[in-house]
Amino acid sequence: MKHPVDVHVGKRIRHRRWMVGMTQQQLAEAVGIKFQQIQKYETGMNRVSASRLWDIGNAMDVVVSFFFEGYEEGEVENASQTAPANSKAGDLLADKEALELVRSYYSIPENQRKKLFDLARVLSDAA
Known part of the structure; x- marks a missing residue:
């Protein structure tokens, strides 16, 4: 077991x-x-x-x-x-998809990543 x-x-x-x-x-x-x-x-x-x-x-x-x-x-x-x-x-x-998303997220340059994070937060608040 x-x-x-x-x-x-x-x-x-x-x-x-x-x-x-x-x-x-x-x-x-x-x-x-x-x-x-x-x-x-x-x-x-x-x-x-x-x-x-x-x-x-x-x-x-x-x-x-x-x-x-x-x-x-x-x-x-x-x-x-x-x-x-x-x-x-x-x-x-x-979830493999979630892991792939996280891996992709961290491969984005930091200044763009912050903008993407802000966008995701706004979209999740609107949902």
């Missing part, structure tokens, strides 16, 4: 990998393992050792604590019992 912490860490690995535009193969090569192992980590099927999590964090330029952010024991355990893995309410980054 998958442990909720392993599932959460796996999701955070996948989200960060998507955010930086890295494939499973690229991440695997960066940490010296096979891409199938990355797949197992991302689904929570296999636990990530501390040293491997350290290597993954270094490869994706985040500290190890990043992978545990947002984990609240009761919340994740309840969500894992009542909903599919990617449908947790409020987990916008579980």
Whole structure:
């Protein structure tokens, strides 16, 4: 049975990998393992050792604590019992389209990004 912490860490690995535009193969090569192992980590099927999590964090330029952010024991355990893995309410980054939008947003120069943000805020207020 998958442990909720392993599932959460796996999701955070996948989200960060998507955010930086890295494939499973690229991440695997960066940490010296096979891409199938990355797949197992991302689904929570296999636990990530501390040293491997350290290597993954270094490869994706985040500290190890990043992978545990947002984990609240009761919340994740309840969500894992009542909903599919990617449908947790409020987990916008579980959606590939939302991740692609965020990645694209941050690739825009800062002055233009601020204008786009202001436009989005006005449009959401009007909706």
